[in-house]
Amino acid sequence: MKVDRRSFLGLGLGAVAGIAVSPVGLKLTDDSSIWTQNWPWTPVPADGEVIYESSVCSLCPGSCGISVRKIENRPVKIEGRENYPVNNGGACLHGIAGLQYLYDPARVKTPLKKNGDKFEEISWDDAIALVAGKLADLRKSGSPEKFAAILDKEQGSVSGLFKRLFKTFGSPNFYTMPSFESYLEATAAAIHGEGKTIGFDLENADFVLSFGAGIIEGWGSPVNCFQANASRKERRAKLYQIEPNLSNTAANADKWVPIKPGTQADLALGICAVILKNNLFDSNATMNFKGGFNKFAAMLQKDYTPSKTAEITGVKAADIEKIAGLFAKAKKPVAVFGKGRGDGAQSLKELAAVHTLNCLVGNINKKGGVFVKSKNKYLEFPDESMDSIADAGFAKPKAGRYMNQLVEKINSSSKSVVEALFVYNANPCYSLHDTKSVKQALGKIPFIVSFSSFLDETAKEADIILPSHTFIERIEDVPSGAGLAKTVVGLTKPVASPVFNTKNPGDTVILIAKALKGSIAQSFEWESYNECLEGVTARIWDSLSEDGYAVISKGAPIEPAAVNLSFLSGNPPTVQAQGDFGLTLIPIDNMRLINAGAYVSPFAIKTVSDKVLKGKNIVVEINPLTAKGLKNGGFAIITTPIGTARVVVNFNEGLMPGVIGMVEGLGHTFENKYVSNKGVNVNDLIGPVIESGSGLDAAFGIKAKISKA
Amino acid sequence: MKQENNKEHKFGMVIDLDKCTGCGSCMVSCMSENNVPFKEDESNKKDSITWMRVYKLTNGKSFPDTETAYLPRPCMHCAGKGGHGHSPCVSVCPATATEYGHDTGIVSQIYTRCFGCRYCMGACPYHARYFNWWDPKWPEGMENYLSPNVSPRMRGVVEKCSFCYHRYQAARDKAYHEGRNDIEENEFQTACTTACPAGAIVFGDLNNPAHKVHQIVKPDPHPDKWNRHVVGKSRNPKVFRLLERLGTNPKIYYLSEREWIRRKGDNYLDGEWDKIKNHHGSSSHG
Numbered sequence: 001m002k003v004d005r006r007s008f009l010g011l012g013l014g015a016v017a018g019i020a021v022s023p024v025g026l027k028l029t030d031d032s033s034i035w036t037q038n039w040p041w042t043p044v045p046a047d048g049e050v051i052y053e054s055s056v057c058s059l060c061p062g063s064c065g066i067s068v069r070k071i072e073n074r075p076v077k078i079e080g081r082e083n084y085p086v087n088n089g090g091a092c093l094h095g096i097a098g099l100q101y102l103y104d105p106a107r108v109k110t111p112l113k114k115n116g117d118k119f120e121e122i123s124w125d126d127a128i129a130l131v132a133g134k135l136a137d138l139r140k141s142g143s144p145e146k147f148a149a150i151l152d153k154e155q156g157s158v159s160g161l162f163k164r165l166f167k168t169f170g171s172p173n174f175y176t177m178p179s180f181e182s183y184l185e186a187t188a189a190a191i192h193g194e195g196k197t198i199g200f201d202l203e204n205a206d207f208v209l210s211f212g213a214g215i216i217e218g219w220g221s222p223v224n225c226f227q228a229n230a231s232r233k234e235r236r237a238k239l240y241q242i243e244p245n246l247s248n249t250a251a252n253a254d255k256w257v258p259i260k261p262g263t264q265a266d267l268a269l270g271i272c273a274v275i276l277k278n279n280l281f282d283s284n285a286t287m288n289f290k291g292g293f294n295k296f297a298a299m300l301q302k303d304y305t306p307s308k309t310a311e312i313t314g315v316k317a318a319d320i321e322k323i324a325g326l327f328a329k330a331k332k333p334v335a336v337f338g339k340g341r342g343d344g345a346q347s348l349k350e351l352a353a354v355h356t357l358n359c360l361v362g363n364i365n366k367k368g369g370v371f372v373k374s375k376n377k378y379l380e381f382p383d384e385s386m387d388s389i390a391d392a393g394f395a396k397p398k399a400g401r402y403m404n405q406l407v408e409k410i411n412s413s414s415k416s417v418v419e420a421l422f423v424y425n426a427n428p429c430y431s432l433h434d435t436k437s438v439k440q441a442l443g444k445i446p447f448i449v450s451f452s453s454f455l456d457e458t459a460k461e462a463d464i465i466l467p468s469h470t471f472i473e474r475i476e477d478v479p480s481g482a483g484l485a486k487t488v489v490g491l492t493k494p495v496a497s498p499v500f501n502t503k504n505p506g507d508t509v510i511l512i513a514k515a516l517k518g519s520i521a522q523s524f525e526w527e528s529y530n531e532c533l534e535g536v537t538a539r540i541w542d543s544l545s546e547d548g549y550a551v552i553s554k555g556a557p558i559e560p561a562a563v564n565l566s567f568l569s570g571n572p573p574t575v576q577a578q579g580d581f582g583l584t585l586i587p588i589d590n591m592r593l594i595n596a597g598a599y600v601s602p603f604a605i606k607t608v609s610d611k612v613l614k615g616k617n618i619v620v621e622i623n624p625l626t627a628k629g630l631k632n633g634g635f636a637i638i639t640t641p642i643g644t645a646r647v648v649v650n651f652n653e654g655l656m657p658g659v660i661g662m663v664e665g666l667g668h669t670f671e672n673k674y675v676s677n678k679g680v681n682v683n684d685l686i687g688p689v690i691e692s693g694s695g696l697d698a699a700f701g702i703k704a705k706i707s708k709a
Numbered sequence: 710m711k712q713e714n715n716k717e718h719k720f721g722m723v724i725d726l727d728k729c730t731g732c733g734s735c736m737v738s739c740m741s742e743n744n745v746p747f748k749e750d751e752s753n754k755k756d757s758i759t760w761m762r763v764y765k766l767t768n769g770k771s772f773p774d775t776e777t778a779y780l781p782r783p784c785m786h787c788a789g790k791g792g793h794g795h796s797p798c799v800s801v802c803p804a805t806a807t808e809y810g811h812d813t814g815i816v817s818q819i820y821t822r823c824f825g826c827r828y829c830m831g832a833c834p835y836h837a838r839y840f841n842w843w844d845p846k847w848p849e850g851m852e853n854y855l856s857p858n859v860s861p862r863m864r865g866v867v868e869k870c871s872f873c874y875h876r877y878q879a880a881r882d883k884a885y886h887e888g889r890n891d892i893e894e895n896e897f898q899t900a901c902t903t904a905c906p907a908g909a910i911v912f913g914d915l916n917n918p919a920h921k922v923h924q925i926v927k928p929d930p931h932p933d934k935w936n937r938h939v940v941g942k943s944r945n946p947k948v949f950r951l952l953e954r955l956g957t958n959p960k961i962y963y964l965s966e967r968e969w970i971r972r973k974g975d976n977y978l979d980g981e982w983d984k985i986k987n988h989h990g991s992s993s994h995g
Contacts, residue, residue: 033824037863039844045744047857076856077741079903090906093737103851216730216907226906230728248731251777258773499850591732603740606751607733609765614752623772653767653775673749674848 048072054081054548056490057095058471059598061153061181061343061482062086062221064095065549068472068495075099075472075496080223085488085551086480087223094594097601101470102499104601106454106672108467110501119455119465124503124511127464132515134447135169138419139516144170144393148418148445150403151176152425152597155479157536160379161509161529162424168384168513168520170393173418175403177426177596178697180220180342181481185375186694187337187351190567191359192372198355199485200336201556202228204368205237207330209271209323211264211354212243212339216252217589219342220483238330240323242267242315243339245588245621245661246654257323258656261584262700263313264339265350265574268357270309271324273300275360280328282362289359291566299571312574314656328361332368339700340589342483343596344664345433347575347691347698352568359563365556372561376479376487378552379536387519401695403432404688410441424451424468424505429458430668431596433699434642434687451505456599456670467502469494474504475530477537477544487552489537491544504529567693575691579641579703583626585660586701587682593665600665602674611650612663618645618679621652621661622706635709638662640702642687645680646709660704719788719814719941720872721915721960722902723925723948724781726970728909729763731779736761738904739783742873743859746845758839760784760870761901768969778970781910783901784837784870785951785959786816791932792940792958798829798838806867814915814960815872825865834952835959838869873899894920915941915960926962949974 019025048071057066057078065084069077078098080091101107111127112119122130138147149166151159154176166174176182181197188196202208202215202225215225229252232239241253242264250256259267275281276297286293306317313320327333337354338346355370363369386394399417400406407428410417421442432438435457442448442461450462453470468474473494480488503511506529513524526532534541540550577584587595592607594600605613612619620638622630630636632651637644638660647662655661667681691698739745739761751757761783768776789795794809796816806822807829809815830838844864847855855861858875862868880896894913902912913920915928926943933939938956943949949971950959965971972982 029824033865034821036865037821039863041844042863043847043852043855043861045852045855045857045861071857074853076854079738080906087906089903090908091734091738091904092906093733096734096737096741096904099741099854100851103848103853105848216732222732223906226730226732227908229730230907230909233727246775246777248777248779252727252730256773591730602747603737604733606740606747606757606759607736607763608752610752610754611765615750625772653771654777656772674747 046072046074053493053495055493055495056478056548057098058476058478058492059094059098060218060222061179062092062223063478063480063488063490064091064221064223065490066091066095066098070495085486085549086221086484088227090223090227092222093592093604093607094598094601097603098472100601100603101453101598102472102496104454104672106456106670106676107500108453108455108459108465108502111467112465114463124501127466128511128515131449131464131466132512135420135512136516139169139389143419144389145173145396146416146419147171148173148399148406148420149175149422149424150426150428153179153181155181155376155481157379157477157533158506160381160536161506161532162422164381164384164523165509165513165520167394168386168390168523169516170390172394172396172398175406177403177428177431178343178345179596180338180483183338183342183346183351184481184483186348186696187355188372190348190352191355191563191565192561193564195375196372196561197375197481198483199371199373200334200483201368201371201485202334203231203485205332205334206235206368207237207327207333208239209327209333209335209357210239210241210249210253211268211335211337211350213249213336213342214247214340214589215239215249215336216591217247217249217340218591219338219340221480222591224484244586244656244659247588248591257315257319260312260314260656261586261659262575262577265347265353266304266309266312267315267320268335268350268353269300269304270306270313270320271327272353272356272360273304273309274306274321274324275328275357276300278324280324281360285359285362285364289563289565291564292569293565296565296569299569303571327357332366333361333363334358334369338483340587341595344587345688345697345699348694348696349568349572349574349691356565356568364561367556369556371485371557373487373553373557376481376489376552378479378489378540378550380538381536384523385519390519402697403428404690404697405695407432407438407441410444411437416444416446418445420447420449421445422449422451423458423462425597427456427458427597429461430456430681431683432688433683433697435681435683436643451508453502457668460670466508467500468505468508469498469502472496473498473502475533476504476506477533486554488549489540489544489552490549493548506532572693575689575698575700577701577703578687578689578699581640581703581705583658583660583704583706584701585638585640585662585685585704587664587686588621588661590663590665593663595664599668600675605675605678613666613679614648616678617648618662618666619648619650621650621655623653623655623657623659624651625657626659627651629708630706631708636706637709638685638704638706640685640704642702643685645685647680660706717812717916719915719960720912721786721814721922721926721962722783722910722912723922723962723964725909726778726780726963726965727967728907729779729781730907731763731765732906733763734904734906735781735901735910736763738900739870742856742900743871744855744861746847746861748843748846756842758841758868760868766970766973776969778965778967780963780973781901782835782837783961784816784872785835785957785961786814786872788814788940788958788960790938790956790958797832797834797957801828801832803828813877815874815877817874818867818869818871820860820862820866820868823866825867827867829867834955834957838867840867841865876900925964947971951975
């Protein structure tokens with residue numbers, strides 16, 4: 001066939017028309033899109049029978065009841081448990097994301113032993129034998145007190161087992177990380193005497209005067225606080241929020257009272273002074289005050305007149321008088337303390353000063369007020385058997401009063417203060433101020449055993465890791481605390497079988513104790529932690545195992561609480577920020593991040609605003625008036641006496657001039673690409689400032705400067 | 710199987726912005742319920758898949774008069790002009806991958822039909838739709854928590870909030886199994902609603918006067934007399950919808966006592982708001 005121009009064009013056009021009309025093209029496009037939607041790596045989750053199991057979340061001290069949806073025994077979703085006495089169906093984002101911790105890339109999958117810089121896998125038997133061997137040597141050498149522990153809390157049976165191990169071993173060096181519960185107990189001890197703790201009846205109060213307490217920032221028992229806050233509108237209750245930055249709580253409050261950082265104690269005393277001067281206090285309550293009520297009153301009238309207070313705090317004298325009037329005249333006022341989440345550094349002066357407001361208006365142990373309760377004592381351990389080494393060692397003084405003193409003591413001593421350290425549920429290398437010095441102190445300890453489920457900053461410093469089940473895989477009693485008005489003990493249940501070769505920390509402690517033999521082993525005669533738990537919670541076990549919780553107390557306590565003002569009447573000095581720079585860097589608590597105990601999950605960090613975290617850069621907040629020479633969204637360098645950091649700047653009118661706000665909970669440095677190596681840890685920039693008298697780290701921030709990068 | 714479920718529902722939501730704390734529980738509950746993936750960096754919010762996204766609002770005033778609030782934004786499940794089901798996204802989809810459910814008022818998204826043209830994303834005035842630029846990847850073992858009720862999506866398709874349609878299906882099946890004609894209010898609640906620790910989200914049937922959402926919103930049975938495309942306008946003066954004047958007729962309503970927040974519901978010209986706010990909430994009989 002002859003191909004001429006005419007037939008060529010004809011064929012060409014025909015082909016074009018043919019292709020255009022033919023369904024082949026569309027079919028191929030469709031097929032290819034279907035094909036690309038059927039990649040074998042797109043998971044197809046298995047279906048099956050659905051059941052719900054209830055348990056308790058122990059990610060934070062909130063102790064919320066949770067309901068876990070399981071499909072063919074595979075947990076797929078965590079939700080709040082309906083009618084649970086703490087959270088009644090609500091849940092926070094971290095609890096809901098709880099299943100992500102099960103399969104976290106940073107989980108410790110099996111016991112590990114450090115060899116040089118690397119971890120090697122080791123069997124449970126070998127690991128326990130190794131730990132027991134080291135401890136036995138230490139005990140034999142005659143200094144059992146050089147064995148220390150750092151835990152997250154004192155409460156609960158797992159902490160009880162650790163404490164028991166230390167006592168029978170012969171060491172008083174049992175430490176807990178600062179927590180809101182520890183501050184509540186310290187406040188109660190300063191004013192009402194030892195052995196007590198405090199709960200706030202927020203859901204019934206009609207005027208909440210919050211000295212920076214992040215009621216919707218994760219303070220206290222978070223979900224319970226969210227619910228109390230949400231019902232404010234219906235109850236016609238008021239919330240006044242006093243803090244330097246417009247937090248979510250301040251934004252949600254009826255009034256935000258900006259205050260110079262670190263002067264909340266002074267404002268509280270200023271308000272006390274107005275209440276006393278104007279006779280707005282409850283004279284029935286103050287009649288029984290001890291510790292120099294008159295001296296206290298005289299000190300206030302001298303040092304805390306409205307004009308002096310106004311000068312210190314930056315709050316107008318007229319506003320101080322107005323707030324005092326509103327607070328004292330409210331039917332059910334309550335003053336709450338604990339800046340941010342309440343678990344960071346706090347000054348006892350501030351805690352006590354705020355709590356004195358409650359005492360003055362006579363709302364102690366009244367509905368809608370403050371409950372001064374005995375510490376929750378639902379656990380009954382059998383008596384320990386103590387040998388002579390245990391008796392002698394346990395009677396020795398602690399190396400330091402709190403964690404910060406321990407760190408300082410280790411770093412300043414030439415000979416070793418601590419020879420062996422246990423760390424459980426705590427990440428001091430991340431959560432304490434001046435992380436560099438904490439790491440330095442841990443570096444000086446020859447033998448560190450971590451019980452962490454995750455290879456976090458502190459676990460990385462350990463010599464042996466005995467990995468624990470996550471809260472989804474283990475049984476444990478979880479007592480409420482953290483300022484909750486009720487006292488509830490919940491039972492965390494293993495809703496999933498262990499994913500890795502881990503153990504319940506209770507079992508690990510029992511195994512170590514047994515391997516230590518002698519009187520220590522005799523004090524741990526349980527076959528397993530399960531048996532121990534059932535024994536020590538015998539009084540409430542029926543209700544724990546049947547209902548999943550036991551309510552120990554609710555409603556206002558009946559017994560009156562003694563009030564002693566001697567701590568405040570001498571007007572202890574207010575803690576000042578460290579350094580000479582012109583600005584103050586303060587930590588900001590953000591509900592979507594976690595700064596102590598656990599760390600944030602991939603889901604939770606996904607919710608974090610790009611005004612907080614942008615790529616790998618942390619974004620700090622600063623009032624445009626303070627940001628001279630800086631560009632909104634540009635890079636800057638923050639310098640404090642402790643360290644420097646490169647940050648992105650975000651202009652925010654919700655921050656007092658002179659203040660830089662940096663979020664807590666970023667800047668982790670371990671292997672989890674979703675949540676780690678993002679931003680800066682604010683604790684790298686702030687150093688501890690120890691309050692004289694209380695011994696607490698009371699650094700509310702640090703002096704800083706900021707310049708264009 | 711024909712469901713004995715003839716009544717027409719119109720599921721919708723009202724979110725109390727005065728109760729919302731911006732805690733993010735709704736976002737995480739949604740992600741966990743609907744198998745939403747995550748990736749290493751989620752700080753580029755344009756490609757961060759969040760069916761429910763919580764925006765921060767500010768009144769723009771300087772210190773100390775600044776105020777902020779949060780606004781959770783799921784898919785608005787628009788009923789379209791006049792409420793006839795011509796949602797902006799549904800009208801543009803060439804693949805029939807997104808449809809308006811006239812029996813539920815839910816705008817669906819059928820992943821296997823979607824071929825990723827993203828017209829719907831362009832058409833959506835609320836940025837409620839997200840494109841899967843990458844295949845989802847879970848760290849080893851984490852696929853184990855995926856729910857079989859919602860299929861994981863693949864690269865190249867658009868996804869968005871479904872009002873937890875699978876929960877509706879489950880509730881309907883249960884009712885059918887028990888010989889009931891209809892589901893109860895509490896039987897079908899979205900994951901964000903049940904998760905909200907502040908109780909800020911109320912979900913239910915806007916057509917059912919017994920439902921709380923209907924009682925709060927009080928939807929106007931007649932078209933707006935100022936704009937006939939707008940239907941179901943709230944007769945509660947504290948309730949508003951986003952970009953209401955477009956006539957997209959969202960089924961997400963917002964509630965706030967604060968005027969500056971209500972004003973954020975649209976981009977008003979100078980003086981326009983004062984005119985609007987007086988008409989706001991007035992019924993056609995008003």
